[in-house]
Amino acid sequence: MAFFNPFRPSYVQDPYPALARLRADDPVFRSHELDGWVLTRHADCAYILREQALFGNDPTTASGGMRVHVQDARAKSPLGAAPTLGAADPPIHPRLRGLIGRAFTPRMVEDERAVAAEVAGTLLDEAPAGQPFEFMSHLAEPLPVIVISDLLGLDDDERGPVREWAQALVRVIAGGELPPEAYREGEAAKAALLDFLRSYAERHAGDTSKKVISILVEAEAQGDRLSLDELLLFTVFLYTAGSGPTAYMLGNAVAALLAHPAALAAVRADRSLIRNAIEESLRWDSATQVLLRFAREDCEVGGRKIARGDTLYVMVGAAHRDPAVFPNPDAFDIERPITNTQLLAFGAGPHFCLGQPLAFVEGEAALGALLDRYPRLQAVPGGMERGGTFLLRGPRRLLLAGR
Numbered sequence: 001m002a003f004f005n006p007f008r009p010s011y012v013q014d015p016y017p018a019l020a021r022l023r024a025d026d027p028v029f030r031s032h033e034l035d036g037w038v039l040t041r042h043a044d045c046a047y048i049l050r051e052q053a054l055f056g057n058d059p060t061t062a063s064g065g066m067r068v069h070v071q072d073a074r075a076k077s078p079l080g081a082a083p084t085l086g087a088a089d090p091p092i093h094p095r096l097r098g099l100i101g102r103a104f105t106p107r108m109v110e111d112e113r114a115v116a117a118e119v120a121g122t123l124l125d126e127a128p129a130g131q132p133f134e135f136m137s138h139l140a141e142p143l144p145v146i147v148i149s150d151l152l153g154l155d156d157d158e159r160g161p162v163r164e165w166a167q168a169l170v171r172v173i174a175g176g177e178l179p180p181e182a183y184r185e186g187e188a189a190k191a192a193l194l195d196f197l198r199s200y201a202e203r204h205a206g207d208t209s210k211k212v213i214s215i216l217v218e219a220e221a222q223g224d225r226l227s228l229d230e231l232l233l234f235t236v237f238l239y240t241a242g243s244g245p246t247a248y249m250l251g252n253a254v255a256a257l258l259a260h261p262a263a264l265a266a267v268r269a270d271r272s273l274i275r276n277a278i279e280e281s282l283r284w285d286s287a288t289q290v291l292l293r294f295a296r297e298d299c300e301v302g303g304r305k306i307a308r309g310d311t312l313y314v315m316v317g318a319a320h321r322d323p324a325v326f327p328n329p330d331a332f333d334i335e336r337p338i339t340n341t342q343l344l345a346f347g348a349g350p351h352f353c354l355g356q357p358l359a360f361v362e363g364e365a366a367l368g369a370l371l372d373r374y375p376r377l378q379a380v381p382g383g384m385e386r387g388g389t390f391l392l393r394g395p396r397r398l399l400l401a402g403r
């Protein structure tokens with residue numbers, strides 16, 4: 001009988017042997033601990049992510065404990081029951097995505113390239129010379145937050161408060177055991193952020209700078225617009241969707257290169273390989289380990305009967321090591337060809353990450369700046385601490401040397 005326990009310390013250190021065993025023994029595994037199905041084959045994972053009619057993102061459609069937890073969290077949340085983009089199903093999802101997608105144009109993303117390069121350079125230059133550099137807190141975590149603030153079109157003095165309001169709201173949206181003051185802070189943050197967005201919309205009416213908030217205020221599709229509440233929800237969501245995974249992508253990419261000196265030397269010699277190195281690190285040690293779906297109908301996957309309301313754990317990290325799709329999957333090989341449909345780190349299908357091009361822009365900027373300033377880049381022994389959760393994988397701390 002197959003066995004799977006993702007909460008053991010050995011799994012946090014290295015989940016891949018356990019995931020490979022599960023894929024071989026029982027690729028559509030019914031887990032009692034997780035109260036759901038654990039999918040480890042690439043074909044099943046890709047199918048589930050793409051088949052929105054059968055597998056939804058809205059956790060209130062789940063049966064059992066998941067539904068109770070989410071309903072309880074939403075009842076207490078200052079943001080109420082409205083779903084974020086990432087947790088919405090049709091008809092809400094295509095409507096929100098149609099409006100929000102207008103803000104993520106290739107030009108906007110390219111405009112952030114220079115910003116990301118400058119921010120990455122400045123953050124590295126600020127690091128104290130002659131000491132190990134803690135990559136996560138000094139570069140990987142602040143860079144995406146600063147880029148999102150710029151993308152939103154916030155002035156320097158607006159960035160701090162908007163980020164803090166978003167963080168106060170993120171704390172309470174997730175639910176769980178929280179003190180009453182967290183909810184009071186969430187309510188106050190919601191009121192302040194709504195006031196800010198209202199006055200921003202008025203001040204920037206007809207603005208041609210075309211940053212995200214001004215585009216979203218004006219965006220219209222078939223006579224439909226985002227409400228102020230929806231704009232608030234999206235602003236908050238963007239800080240979560242765009243910052244944690246990007247920080248982990250950067251940390252995992254640097255850690256993978258440090259563990260493979262030949263690949264690091266190749267990237268240093270030919271900077272056009274940075275993009276391949278980031279893609280291969282997203283495959284080999286993905287920031288996105290698990291995506292959740294909820295069965296919208298009774299159906300079948302891999303010969304197993306899935307009931308409506310069941311939770312499905314789409315194990316992206318396992319799919320990326322599936323030998324049926326990636327030959328010699330445990331090897332880190334920056335010259336491996338990887339297609340967009342094979343890489344599931346940004347999801348697949350209707351919820352495919354809106355920020356994927358921006359994530360690569362940030363990755364290229366961060367690694368480029370690091371290689372420029374650290375000619376002898378190397379790990380500090382014992383300087384890496386794993387962080388992350390069951391869903392997201394990345395370092396909590398990553399010390400670097402070699403300036």
Ligand code: HEM
Pocket residue numbers: 057085086087097144148238241242243245246247249287288291292344345346347348350351352353354355356358359
């Ligand atoms: C390496 C960095 C990133 C990774 C690994 C990542 C991963 C993902 C994944 C897996 C999804 C799909 C979730 C699902 O199917 O349930 C997603 C959705 C999304 N991501 Fe990203 N993301 C990254 C960076 C960003 C950035 C930088 C932004 C924007 C600034 C962003 C914005 C979004 C949005 C708005 C969605 C929701 C799309 C929808 O539900 O229709 N992401 N991301």
